[in-house]
Amino acid sequence: MYFFMDFSLEGNLPAGGKTTLQLITEDEVVLMKTPYAQWAKAPWSNTRSSLQSRLLEDRFFVRHYRNISCMRARLWEGMTPMSGGQWKSRKLDDTAN
Incomplete structure (x- = not known):
């Protein structure tokens, strides 16, 4: 979550450098907390x-964290970031593809 917020608010990329994408504005940060x-x-x-x-709901966070964690591990090893079944x-x- 920290890395996502660092990226979306500051534009910092995990490997260093800055993104060229538009960042979240202060007005939008307030909306993240508002229903x-x-x-x-x-x-x-x-x-x-x-x-x-x-x-912050456990089931949402755990489900998505597990998927991201697997993709990160595969990328770190130089592998395609998807399972063999997805491939x-x-x-x-x-x-042909």
Whole structure:
């Protein structure tokens, strides 16, 4: 979470350097804590939770952290950041692709 916030607020990349993408503004940071029902347009305006509360929910965080952790480990080893099953389901093992 720290690295994501460092990237989105400051633009720092994990390998060093800065991103050229647009960063989150101060106004948008406030919206991360505010429930969607108070500021978002339909269909998200029916959601009573905020982005921050959803990110801090255990089931959301653990599920996504595990996926990111596996991808990071594969990238670190110089491997494709997807499982063999995903690779085959997307037909990337076909020489035409």
